[in-house]
Amino acid sequence: MADIAYPHLFQPIRIGAVEIRNRLYMTAHGLGYAVPDPEMPGYSIPSDRHIAYYEERARGGIGLIIQESTVPHPSSQGSAFGYQTATVAAAFAEKNVPHFARVAEAVHRHGAKLFLQLWHGGHHADPRWHPGGPKRPLLSASDVPAVEAYAIPRAASIEEIRSIVDGFAQSARNAKAAGYDGIEIQGAHSALVEQFLSPFYNKRDDAYGGSAQKRLRFAFELLEAVRGAVGPSLAVGFRLNTDELLPGGLSDEDCADVARRLDETGLVDFLDLDIGTMHTAPLMIAGSYVPKLPAEDFIAAVRPAINRAVVLGCPGRMNDPADAERLVAEGKMDMVGAARAHIAEPEFARLAQAGRPEKIRPCIACNHCLEGILSGVACVINPATGREAAWGVQSFAAAVPRKRVVVIGAGPAGLEAARVAALRGHEVRLIDRRDHIGGAQSLMATLPGREVVDDVLRWYERELGDLGVALHLNEEARADAIAALQPDAVVIATGARFERTGVTGFIAAPIPGWDRPFVFTPEQILEAEAECGDRVIVLDEEGQSTAAGIAERLATGGAKVDIVTRWQLVAPRLQGSGQFAWVLTRLYAQGVTLRPNHYLKEIGDRRVTLFNIFSNEETEIGDVTAVVLVGAKRREDDLAAALRDKVAEIHLVGDAAAPRSLFEAGYEGHRAARLI
Ligand SMILES: Cc1cc2nc3c(=O)[nH]c(=O)nc-3n(C[C@H](O)[C@H](O)[C@H](O)COP(=O)(O)O)c2cc1C
Ligand code: SF4
Incomplete structure (x- = not known):
């Protein structure tokens, strides 16, 4: 064992009846690769892109792949992240078995195991009456609105709950027929199961709400139905939150209690622990502004509640096998999960096992991939992701x-x-x-x-x-x-380099005063370390991290900094990736003043004139020591x-x-x- 790189990681493990070759698993991640189903308008089927993507990673040595969220019931047509889309495959339709079977065959060819995640979005599901059409009513445990859109659901009736449970069972049966090795019921990430589990969302006073035991009833019914559908040969488990971090939601102790009660049924083979609801999505898929392994301690706190099931854990931002090895060695989890490490590097497991961690292409947690969840996931540092058939490892x-x-x-x-x-x-x-x-x-x-x-x-x-x-x-x-x-x-x-004159797409002319000696481009700040003084105005046209990063850096150094942007939000182009939440938090923490809907009219002698782009009202700021123009770039x-x-x-x-x-x-x- 001493000669093997990462000896704990490369020990096989059994989940129920399923033998897995190592302790590395890919957490479910929606790829947006499913294609519209001509036979069932509004729903989708797995595509060749799925097959190539998953096969590449199975060949790359991963032990277990948990395939992305799939639709277990027609009332959850939308994607994992609540947007209406036809790019999530429908698991509930028996006729789709051959499509899913192609994915299973491809993964099994290379010795990896494959579970299917069933995700009912509840109030995040966003089903439509027809593709692109009006929304259907959303279902949830109660009529508590969803956080990320103006979506107000109604409480599912008993008949609707029964129908959804049947949908999960049918989906599981279909997965078994397609050759899958296990089923993961999504009980985290504010999915419908969590909407029932959590007192934050569940305000019912019938058999499905009130006490902790009653809030668990929906999960128990799903578990029994899914287990009944697949029997003992497939692994069955839940993805669970470890702390909702919501006022009135499930605390870490409550989450441990949920895990304990599910574990005690003896019907779950694994519990897949991570952190995050839709309220805390920027923590759930932590960007580069969050320290690595943000969920490690949360998972470790819940783990002691689980005695029978195998504990899968997604610590977040895990992209180094040494961290994964330590987590298993310390007993914090039995298997270590990641999504983005494997999006960026399909051979993560193989390279780790070969003792070549330095060859693993490291995910930089930019979250560009997240923006592709509807249109097709791609990676900024690995152009082959999503194009494996043409540009894959063997090409x-x-x-x-x-x-x-x-x-x-x-x-x-x-x-x-x-x-x-x-x-x-x-x-x-x-x-x-x-x-x-x-x-x-x-x-x-x-x-x-x-x-x-x-x-x-x-x-x-x-x-x-x-x-x-x-x-x-x-x-x-x-x-x-x-x-x-x-x-x-x-x-x-x-x-390319940033324009010195401040020309942008908003006003395609130099900003008057751009040539004053205290006006700089980002390169002059970052490369030449230009002296900025203590009163700085940063114009942000790019809307990504450049202006925000420079502002934060200068403010941390003691300057009073304003960011001026004609957009409605600072760093708007970091919204899709969720990074903007951290960027804004950091800017506020450093006392940076944000001036959305404004633009630079003129740079005068140690002063600037701004104007509100909607009202034209002007604002003068004096004693300015530096202006930084994050405008257009010139090639x-x-x-x-x-x-x-x-x-x-x-x-x-x-x-x-x-x-x-x-x-x-x-x-x-x-x-x-x-x-x-
Ligand atoms: C593009 C993308 C899609 C995701 N889709 C899902 C999903 O379908 N189901 C799910 O449970 N989690 C989903 N996640 C969350 C991941 O499984 C994982 O919990 C999260 O990315 C943190 O792990 P990481 O830091 O290793 O990426 C997704 C993450 C990404 C980046
Ligand atoms: S796009 Fe960014 S966050 Fe996503 S896998 Fe690639 S490097 Fe990581």
Whole structure:
């Protein structure tokens, strides 16, 4: 055992009758890959993308996959996160068994086990009368409104409860027929089961509400029905919250009590513990602003209540097998779950088992994947996620002929281009004028809460080293010098820089006063460490983390900072990822003043004039020591024209092609390298 990397992690374990090869499992995560079902409008079926995605991770050595939320009853047509969508597959329909069976076969081909998660959203379910049509009434335990939308449900009647229980049983029967190994009933994340369990949501005074035992009745009925449907050969369990963190909700002790009572039935084979309701979604899927493993202590507190069932735990932001090993070794959980670690790195388990943790591509908790839950999950640091059939681990056939490739710019696009070109066998030289890799991302990594970006840059550094990419830093790429290298192909990934003049999509003209000496771009703050003084105005047009990060950093250093933005919210483009909640919390904590619906009219002598974009009312702020313009970006692509007649094959990628985000940069770098 001593010679094995992570000896506790790679011990097999039994969940009920199901033998699992190691202690790593993928927690359920909605992928948005299901396709509309032509036979049942408004509902969906698993797709080829699902098969490729799950198969890649099964091949990558994971022990257990809990397949994303599926629909157990027609009254829960919507997605896990409450938005109306046709991208969650319907488990309740018997005719869908062959579609689900294809997923099970693909996973089993590689020795992993597969459970299906059944999620009734209750007041988050958002069913429609027809696709894209008016909403149907929402059901819940009571008429307590949902938190994330103006959705007011009505209490399910006894007949409706019976029908839903039947739906779960039928779904479980279908999963068994499709070859699945287990069923997870979603009892956390404010799903319908939790709406019954929790006194915060459940205000009933009939047999399903009132005492803790009565609130558990719905869960017991589901458990008996599902167990009855699948018998002893499949594992059956619940996903459970460990603390609702809601006034009047289930405390950690209450959650332990729920776990104990379910465990004592002897009908559950596993309990899958994590943290978070829809009220605390930014903790449930913790972004980079939250320390790693936020649920560890919550899970450890509930675990002693469980004596029979196997304890699965999702500590949150787990992307290092050493952490997983410790959690099992310390007995905090029997299996360690993660979603995003496996979205980013399909070979997490295999690389850990091989003792190569440094080769695991580390999830940076940016939550871009979460934004794809409706349209198709993708990963900013792994362009192959969701495209496994074409770009998967096994797709790197040697390129013929082998070419000499020069990549200019070691930002995210250039790094990925160099990596993929080298993986395909090309001879690759990567040039950057800076003394380090990362481009704009290395600057972003200096922002508070974004330090983790550096982990992925270090990963690229190691990978490029292993692949023999010739890295030339501190080197200005000049057209003649590049041409003299006689490359067969050049990838131009020289990125973009923020506009000095403050031009934005809102007013496509320079902001008067932009050229005053106390007006800076983000690069001047982050790269050149410009002196900002104690009264700073930050204009945010980008709506992501740049302005907020700079504001927080300067405010932490003692400056009084205002963020001015024409958007209704600071950092609006972090809303889909849930990151904005942490960003705003941190800004308020540092006393940053937020001025939404405002824009900069003019920068005067140590003063600025703002205006409200709706009322035109003006506000003057004096004694200003610095203005930071986070406006549009201008691409840096001069080399493309200079090389046009000198090199046969040129690929312009990422911000150098048109300024966008890290996501597009990595994708285009990858794509270009596949075309060479
Ligand atoms: C894109 C995405 C979709 C998710 N969908 C589900 C889901 O369908 N069911 C569920 O129980 N949890 C879902 N989750 C939550 C994860 O299972 C997990 O609890 C959470 O991401 C924290 O784990 P991590 O830090 O390892 O990602 C989802 C998470 C992500 C990122
Ligand atoms: S998109 Fe971001 S959070 Fe999601 S898996 Fe990739 S790196 Fe992690």
